[in-house]
Amino acid sequence: MMNYFPDEVLEHVFDFVTSHRDRNAVSLVCKLWYRVDRFSRQRVFIGNCYAISPERLIARFPGVKALTLKGKPHFADFNLVPQDWGGYVQPWIEALARSRIGLEELRLKRMVVSDESLDVLSRSFTNFKSLVLVSCEGFTTDGLAAIAANCRFLRELDLQENEIEEKKNHWLGCFPDSCMSLVSLNFACLKEINLAALERLVARNPNLRSLKLNRAVPLEVLQRILMRAPQLVDLGTGSFVLDHDSDDSETYRKLRATILKCRSIRHLSGFLEVAPRCLPAIYPICLYLTYLNLSYAAGIHGSELIKLIRHCGKLQRLWILDCIGDKGLEVVASTCKDLQELRVFPSDPFGAGHDAVTETGLVAISSGCPKLNSLLYFCQQMTNAALIAVAKNCPNFIRFRLCILDPTKPDPVTMQPLDEGFGAIVQSSKRLRRLSLSGLLTDRVFLYIGMYAEQLEMLSIAFAGESDKGMLYVLNGCKKLRKLEIRDSPFGDSALLRDVGKYETMRSLWMSSCEVTLGGCKTLAEKMPRLNVEIINENDQMEFVHEDSQKVEKMYLYRTLVGPRKDAPEFVWTLE
Amino acid sequence: MEKSIVFEKDLNLEATELRLGLPGTKESEKQTPSTIKSNKRVLPDMSEECGSKDNSNVSHVKKCDQEVAPPAKAQVVGWPPVRSYRKNCFQAKKMEAETTGMYVKVSMDGAPYLRKIDLKVYKGYQELLKALEDMFKFSVGKYSEREGYNGSEFVPTYEDKDGDWMLVGDVPWDMFISSCKRMRIMKGSEARGLGCAV
Numbered sequence: 001m002m003n004y005f006p007d008e009v010l011e012h013v014f015d016f017v018t019s020h021r022d023r024n025a026v027s028l029v030c031k032l033w034y035r036v037d038r039f040s041r042q043r044v045f046i047g048n049c050y051a052i053s054p055e056r057l058i059a060r061f062p063g064v065k066a067l068t069l070k071g072k073p074h075f076a077d078f079n080l081v082p083q084d085w086g087g088y089v090q091p092w093i094e095a096l097a098r099s100r101i102g103l104e105e106l107r108l109k110r111m112v113v114s115d116e117s118l119d120v121l122s123r124s125f126t127n128f129k130s131l132v133l134v135s136c137e138g139f140t141t142d143g144l145a146a147i148a149a150n151c152r153f154l155r156e157l158d159l160q161e162n163e164i165e166e167k168k169n170h171w172l173g174c175f176p177d178s179c180m181s182l183v184s185l186n187f188a189c190l191k192e193i194n195l196a197a198l199e200r201l202v203a204r205n206p207n208l209r210s211l212k213l214n215r216a217v218p219l220e221v222l223q224r225i226l227m228r229a230p231q232l233v234d235l236g237t238g239s240f241v242l243d244h245d246s247d248d249s250e251t252y253r254k255l256r257a258t259i260l261k262c263r264s265i266r267h268l269s270g271f272l273e274v275a276p277r278c279l280p281a282i283y284p285i286c287l288y289l290t291y292l293n294l295s296y297a298a299g300i301h302g303s304e305l306i307k308l309i310r311h312c313g314k315l316q317r318l319w320i321l322d323c324i325g326d327k328g329l330e331v332v333a334s335t336c337k338d339l340q341e342l343r344v345f346p347s348d349p350f351g352a353g354h355d356a357v358t359e360t361g362l363v364a365i366s367s368g369c370p371k372l373n374s375l376l377y378f379c380q381q382m383t384n385a386a387l388i389a390v391a392k393n394c395p396n397f398i399r400f401r402l403c404i405l406d407p408t409k410p411d412p413v414t415m416q417p418l419d420e421g422f423g424a425i426v427q428s429s430k431r432l433r434r435l436s437l438s439g440l441l442t443d444r445v446f447l448y449i450g451m452y453a454e455q456l457e458m459l460s461i462a463f464a465g466e467s468d469k470g471m472l473y474v475l476n477g478c479k480k481l482r483k484l485e486i487r488d489s490p491f492g493d494s495a496l497l498r499d500v501g502k503y504e505t506m507r508s509l510w511m512s513s514c515e516v517t518l519g520g521c522k523t524l525a526e527k528m529p530r531l532n533v534e535i536i537n538e539n540d541q542m543e544f545v546h547e548d549s550q551k552v553e554k555m556y557l558y559r560t561l562v563g564p565r566k567d568a569p570e571f572v573w574t575l576e
Numbered sequence: 577m578e579k580s581i582v583f584e585k586d587l588n589l590e591a592t593e594l595r596l597g598l599p600g601t602k603e604s605e606k607q608t609p610s611t612i613k614s615n616k617r618v619l620p621d622m623s624e625e626c627g628s629k630d631n632s633n634v635s636h637v638k639k640c641d642q643e644v645a646p647p648a649k650a651q652v653v654g655w656p657p658v659r660s661y662r663k664n665c666f667q668a669k670k671m672e673a674e675t676t677g678m679y680v681k682v683s684m685d686g687a688p689y690l691r692k693i694d695l696k697v698y699k700g701y702q703e704l705l706k707a708l709e710d711m712f713k714f715s716v717g718k719y720s721e722r723e724g725y726n727g728s729e730f731v732p733t734y735e736d737k738d739g740d741w742m743l744v745g746d747v748p749w750d751m752f753i754s755s756c757k758r759m760r761i762m763k764g765s766e767a768r769g770l771g772c773a774v
Contacts, residue, residue: 078654161661298669301751349658349666405656
């Protein structure tokens with residue numbers, strides 16, 4: 001029936017199909033739908049920048065306006081991928097600039113971005129509106145200056161956790177006076193900022209909804225900014241301290257009064273430096289918050305956190321440090337009945353875990369917050385009984401990431417592995433899409449995962465399992481698996497090579513410090529020409545003769561339509 | 577855990593460990609400059625032995641100081657899985673805190689002049705009190721939560737950010753060093769008000 005409608009009608013219908021996956025599915029129905037989708041598609045998501053080339057993107061989707069690109073493998077976040085591995089955005093920007101693509105939005109994650117890329121980007125697309133950079137590196141504030149100066153209709157500049165070299169320029173001052181279209185600005189990851197330019201910028205951008213400041217913005221300036229922008233919905237404070245010695249009670253009073261006028265704030269973050277005495281100033285907005293991120297606020301002790309949380313009855317997402325303690329989590333459980341997402345980060349990221357939370361806190365949360373569907377929990381210890389209780393209380397997990405600070409720690413009460421606990425989680429949460437394991441684990445946990453985790457798309461394994469069977473359970477059972485990352489686990493060639501076709505159904509596989517050998521990887525690469533099998537070899541072994549029986553330190557393989565990449569550094573060896 | 581020890585041996589974690597520096601040298605993963613005074617928090621490999629950080633009782637600190645880390649608990653690259661950005665933020669804060677020093681005046685009842693000490697140098701109450709005892713030639717008695725300092729006519733006190741005079745040792749160490757403005761070692765009858773039983 002749909003074939004009798006003109007293309008415009010199909011296009012209009014497809015407009016309502018917004019998720020990437022659904023659009024991809026639409027394009028596979030028939031040639032007609034493929035064509036209509038192709039020319040009308042505006043938003044494209046590329047999860048691995050080496051899976052496809054910019055030329056092919058441009059050829060297939062000439063109407064693309066919004067592009068998301070991801071570069072390095074996830075474990076690059078934890079220093080497992082050496083510098084200069086790759087993930088350069090330059091070829092993409094150059095290709096898009098040469099074409100007639102009217103790019104408006106670019107979102108990059110774990111990519112290497114240069115000042116030159118930013119400069120070309122800023123000059124090549126007249127309607128460019130939104131730049132979001134997450135965990136990227138390679139650029140300086142000169143690149144930001146180009147974006148500020150040249151993108152006349154910029155609405156969004158969102159810099160999340162990037163490594164940016166800061167030059168002496170005042171990039172913020174490069175926004176022309178005519179720039180009044182900003183809706184979202186986040187520079188929290190920078191160390192410095194020109195305060196005068198910031199205040200002027202905020203004053204002339206009345207549509208600003210989201211503003212995340214950095215540590216260099218003191219309380220007085222925050223107060224003035226909030227005066228100018230009471231319409232903010234999403235606020236990241238910078239420094240939240242008042243010097244005890246100087247007479248700042250006036251500033252504090254003004255701040256409190258100003259905050260009372262900011263009735264729209266629903267998301268709050270920042271507090272990169274904080275004096276707990278100042279926290280009561282934000283209590284009035286706590287009532288309306290749906291998202292609170294205090295995970296960088298190392299200066300707030302558990303008791304003060306608890307006082308704050310008691311005001312936050314409407315929270316849906318909470319990111320916090322483990323110094324809140326189990327007791328604090330009990331307060332969260334009794335206060336935040338709408339909680340859907342909880343992330344508890346370690347106060348000491350080097351793993352000392354003194355302040356850590358335990359299974360007690362998690363059980364309390366699960367009991368008080370049945371809507372919980374997304375969890376990231378760094379803790380001192382976990383028990384099977386607790387996980388089983390959590391599974392029962394919260395059957396709606398889509399993301400469950402548990403990180404026990406000692407990676408092979410068993411259940412401290414029974415001294416058993418945590419297989420049963422995680423098994424309960426995967427069995428009860430039928431919509432689970434992402435899982436990270438830790439603690440002492442045998443092959444059994446993987447049996448459960450293979451059996452029950454039908455919707456699982458991403459699995460992170462560290463220091464777990466006993467034999468190849470473990471990995472095989474997962475590869476056989478998890479039909480929707482897209483990303484598998486494994487470190488320090490005893491899985492070898494037999495598991496790797498059992499079902500080579502599986503990897504073309506996945507985005508990528510990472511294995512480091514496992515039992516796979518060079519020979520095994522070579523075999524895989526030979527059998528599967530549409531996979532890039534990369535070996536990362538940092539120990540300068542290139543000079544030595546490579547034995548097939550040699551264990552491979554780091555292997556990263558991914559499906560691709562464009563063959564081995566040409567920008568691989570010396571220490572990355574793509575097998576063929 | 578037997579299993580985990582065997583496991584770690586097989587994988588030879590240490591050999592695969594990435595470190596900054598020349599192969600063959602042993603360097604801590606935390607790249608703090610050597611000029612930093614040794615007021616570091618307990619290293620991760622000692623954490624297993626310590627139930628809680630040195631921010632709790634004086635006696636706990638002693639336990640931490642004395643116990644030796646099991647060798648298998650080397651600092652593992654990329655564990656815990658915390659983004660470098662976050663690690664750098666906290667490292668920067670720690671280092672900032674470590675390098676600036678936190679000098680407070682210390683007065684002792686009856687002494688003709690005051691001294692100044694850098695609170696950052698000490699890992700916990702035990703070290704601090706020992707240093708004060710050495711500096712002023714007195715001894716401080718035994719601390720208990722219930723009774724304060726028992727067995728000496730000297731009581732260590734401090735003025736906090738709100739201007740109140742508090743007994744040293746009640747709050748976690750980190751909270752203490754961030755709120756202590758100055759110290760005073762009280763003596764004799766005045767000291768009794770703070771719960772010191774002589």
